[in-house]
Amino acid sequence: MLKTIVEQKRQEVDCAKLVQPATTMAIQPASHEFAKAIQRVNWALIAECKLASPVKGRLCTGYTVPELAEIYAANGAAALSVHTDRHFCGHLQDIAKVRETVALPILRKDFIIDPYQIYEARAAGAHAILLIAAILTDEEILSFLAVAAEMGMDCLVETHSREELKRVIKTPANIVGINNRDLKTFTTSIENTFDLLPDVEPGKTIISESGIHCGQDALRLKSAGVRGILVGEGLVKAADIACKTKELALQQN
Numbered sequence: 350m351l352k353t354i355v356e357q358k359r360q361e362v363d364c365a366k367l368v369q370p371a372t373t374m375a376i377q378p379a380s381h382e383f384a385k386a387i388q389r390v391n392w393a394l395i396a397e398c399k400l401a402s403p404v405k406g407r408l409c410t411g412y413t414v415p416e417l418a419e420i421y422a423a424n425g426a427a428a429l430s431v432h433t434d435r436h437f438c439g440h441l442q443d444i445a446k447v448r449e450t451v452a453l454p455i456l457r458k459d460f461i462i463d464p465y466q467i468y469e470a471r472a473a474g475a476h477a478i479l480l481i482a483a484i485l486t487d488e489e490i491l492s493f494l495a496v497a498a499e500m501g502m503d504c505l506v507e508t509h510s511r512e513e514l515k516r517v518i519k520t521p522a523n524i525v526g527i528n529n530r531d532l533k534t535f536t537t538s539i540e541n542t543f544d545l546l547p548d549v550e551p552g553k554t555i556i557s558e559s560g561i562h563c564g565q566d567a568l569r570l571k572s573a574g575v576r577g578i579l580v581g582e583g584l585v586k587a588a589d590i591a592c593k594t595k596e597l598a599l600q601q602n
């Protein structure tokens with residue numbers, strides 16, 4: 350599935366470049382709002398606006414993306430992740446809609462394979478992007494980090510395996526994600542974070558991603574030295590989203 354999504358993404362990006370070349374975009378640099386929001390606290394919830402997933406279909410029907418963002422912002426999230434890939438029912442325009450609604454920094458959640466998408470993200474108002482080590486070469490990671498940095502943007506560089514973590518640790522990436530979801534099988538286990546954590550070098554900010562559902566998971570991760578979590582499904586499928594946001598965001602102890 351990952352391979353198919355990436356192939357489709359290449360075609361989408363090629364089309365988008367024809368419609369609006371990067372040189373015609375109005376770009377104002379960010380000032381690392383995303384990294385600051387995460388690094389200034391000892392526990393950060395990055396709350397994800399995720400309406401659907403390619404495996405599970407529709408996850409959330411009662412709310413729009415900006416409505417979710419508003420609930421997250423009012424209940425303690427440090428930053429937001431907004432899906433812009435259509436397999437997740439996301440659109441690039443969702444970023445602008447969220448920006449009009451809330452002041453929290455926004456990560457563009459997509460399959461970034463071309464610098465064009467980083468310009469597009471910034472033009473839409475995103476402060477950060479996700480870079481997935483599994484679909485990028487070391488050279489691409491380095492050059493995409495540099496493109497983002499030029500625009501004052503931050504990168505969450507996602508790893509899933511020990512091998513990917515080793516590759517990413519060697520780069521200047523300072524926010525490193527450990528994805529608990531295997532993007533090949535789509536199964537999740539938060540034990541993946543505990544397994545890989547000893548290989549992380551001091552100075553890197555670690556975010557545990559996916560499959561996190563309750564305050565207990567959050568507390569275990571925080572106690573192990575993780576700085577924050579990226580949560581989608583656990584929030585959007587909760588009976589009371591505001592209450593679940595508080596449960597996952599408030600781990601000050």
Ligand SMILES: O=P(O)(O)OC[C@@H](O)[C@@H](O)c1c[nH]c2ccccc12
Pocket residue numbers: 397399481507528537558559560561579580581582583
């Ligand atoms: O809904 P979850 O299990 O809380 O996961 C959120 C987020 O980590 C997940 O959407 C994600 C992380 N990395 C990705 C890469 C591609 C697609 C999706 C993702």
